Amino acid sequence: MSCERFREAIAGHAAGEDISGAAAAHLTSCESCTARLETQRQLLADVDEELARTLSLSASPEFVARITSSVSATPSRWLGWRPAAAWIGLAAAAAIAVAAFLRGPAPAVSPGPRQSAVAAPAPAPTPAVAEKGAPPQTERHPAVRRSEPRPSRHLAATRSVQEPPVIVNPDQARAIARLRELVNAGRLTDKMLPPERPHDAAELAVAPLEIPEIKMPDVEFAGRPPGSAGEQEPKEH
Amino acid sequence: MNEAAGHFPGMLVSADELLEREFEDAVRTSADLAVRVAFSILRRREDAEEIAQEAYARAYRRFRDLPEPQQFRAWMVRVTWRLAIDRWRADRRRSAREQAAGEGTPGIDVEEEAVRAERSARLWKAIEALPDKLRSVLILSALEGHDIREVAQLLEIPEGTVKSRLFLARKGLAESLSCLVNDSAKR
Numbered sequence: 317m318s319c320e321r322f323r324e325a326i327a328g329h330a331a332g333e334d335i336s337g338a339a340a341a342h343l344t345s346c347e348s349c350t351a352r353l354e355t356q357r358q359l360l361a362d363v364d365e366e367l368a369r370t371l372s373l374s375a376s377p378e379f380v381a382r383i384t385s386s387v388s389a390t391p392s393r394w395l396g397w398r399p400a401a402a403w404i405g406l407a408a409a410a411a412i413a414v415a416a417f418l419r420g421p422a423p424a425v426s427p428g429p430r431q432s433a434v435a436a437p438a439p440a441p442t443p444a445v446a447e448k449g450a451p452p453q454t455e456r457h458p459a460v461r462r463s464e465p466r467p468s469r470h471l472a473a474t475r476s477v478q479e480p481p482v483i484v485n486p487d488q489a490r491a492i493a494r495l496r497e498l499v500n501a502g503r504l505t506d507k508m509l510p511p512e513r514p515h516d517a518a519e520l521a522v523a524p525l526e527i528p529e530i531k532m533p534d535v536e537f538a539g540r541p542p543g544s545a546g547e548q549e550p551k552e553h
Numbered sequence: 554m555n556e557a558a559g560h561f562p563g564m565l566v567s568a569d570e571l572l573e574r575e576f577e578d579a580v581r582t583s584a585d586l587a588v589r590v591a592f593s594i595l596r597r598r599e600d601a602e603e604i605a606q607e608a609y610a611r612a613y614r615r616f617r618d619l620p621e622p623q624q625f626r627a628w629m630v631r632v633t634w635r636l637a638i639d640r641w642r643a644d645r646r647r648s649a650r651e652q653a654a655g656e657g658t659p660g661i662d663v664e665e666e667a668v669r670a671e672r673s674a675r676l677w678k679a680i681e682a683l684p685d686k687l688r689s690v691l692i693l694s695a696l697e698g699h700d701i702r703e704v705a706q707l708l709e710i711p712e713g714t715v716k717s718r719l720f721l722a723r724k725g726l727a728e729s730l731s732c733l734v735n736d737s738a739k740r
Contacts, residue, residue, distance in 0.1 A: 323728075331723035355734060356727035359676075363726055366676045367695035371593055375584035379602045383584070383609050384577045 318342060319349055330356035412499065413492045485525065576616050579625045580609060586626060586696065587633045593692040594637040595644075596677065604640055608633040627707045634689055679729045687722035690715055 325339035330353055335343060343349050498504040587608055591601035611632055612625070619625055680688060693704045694715075701719070705712040 324724075327724045327727045327731075328720070330727040331720055333720065333724075352731060356731050359730040359734070360723055360727055362672065363676055363680070363723075363730075364695065366673055367593075367680075367692065370596075370673075371589045371692070371696055373589060373592060373598065375588040375602065375605070376598075379588065379605070380581055380584050383580050383606060386610075 319346060322349060326353050327356060329353060330360060408499065409492050409496045412495045412504070413488060416491055416495060417488075572616065576613060579612075579616075583626045583629050587629050589696050590630055590633045590692070591637040593696070594634070594641050600640065601637070604637045605633055608636055627709060630693065630707045631709075638685065675733055676730070679726050679733065682729060683722055683725055687718050687725065690718040691722040691726075694719055 319342075322339045322342050325333075325335055326343065326349055329335040329339075329343070343353065495504065584605070587605040588598075588601050591604040591608075592598060595601050595604065608629060612629060616625075619628065680691065683691065689708065690704060693699055693707055694701070699707070701712050701715050704719075705715045708715070
């Protein structure tokens, strides 16, 4: 009965804990518990030996090679992961794009509908639009609204995907994409870039992208105006 | 302008390659540890390497989130441990189902094994019966001769907790193994 009482203390002693008091006194006087302590110590030594023996293995050389080759084969997403690296990349692409523009004549602007829409100034809102569609804040300051450029929808879309708020026209975008390809492929060197020449800041300025406001056609309602008291959902029969 | 532009492509490439190189170095320095951690649970080299590979695949995707490279080993230990435990539990459930259905391969007859293998199986049975928290401390302290401080760093727990868990693990093993020895002696 008393052996059972000190069982936990003896196991703790085998695991390295000091033993004292009644448990120590019992241990010195009980042969069974002394033998038990010795057995437990031996078993723990076996555990240590087993762990050391079993866990001494190393990863096979093929394993490391397999991991590193799979890393190399995986398309790199580091630029997307590291904001700093992404910003460096974008800054580099923008700088190279400017250099490319300085090098040769300005690219021809195709008179497509999208390009003309970009180049066209924002028209003043028609009275119908101003009355029906414009929010009340802008309506209170029509002069400010006419004189300042409206924020581009492209700009809002760009911000929503965490990209820098830089607006370029389609030709510039294509040039940057092409330059980025060349840089990534390592095909762009110093020799390919134009020699330095003085330039003024106005030469580098890029006109902001503006999208003309959509002119809503005036619609005349033949019957009752929408939202009137008599308007109801058609009933299903 | 030219000078700056000439440097940017180099920066682009080096930023990319540098991280890949960093990751490959981290793999080389931690591969043994990851495989050993997985092996301590699964006890089969093929399974251990498979699990470690999976852990590295996860590590590759999240390497950017590690603010300190020194954390990589600890992170790998924890991920590998969790994956290996999941695999071990799934294997255990599957083998239990197979045995219940009578479809499994014949089990290893312990009596026909050598004495050393029998003793090894008994020890591992007792180790596997330990709670995860105690088992991880016991195994990590046995791996590569890690001391208390290193285990505490790997598991990101205080050194005092490592000490108490290690003590509880050894005490539990002492009790359970002596019971097993007594039971087999009685038979």
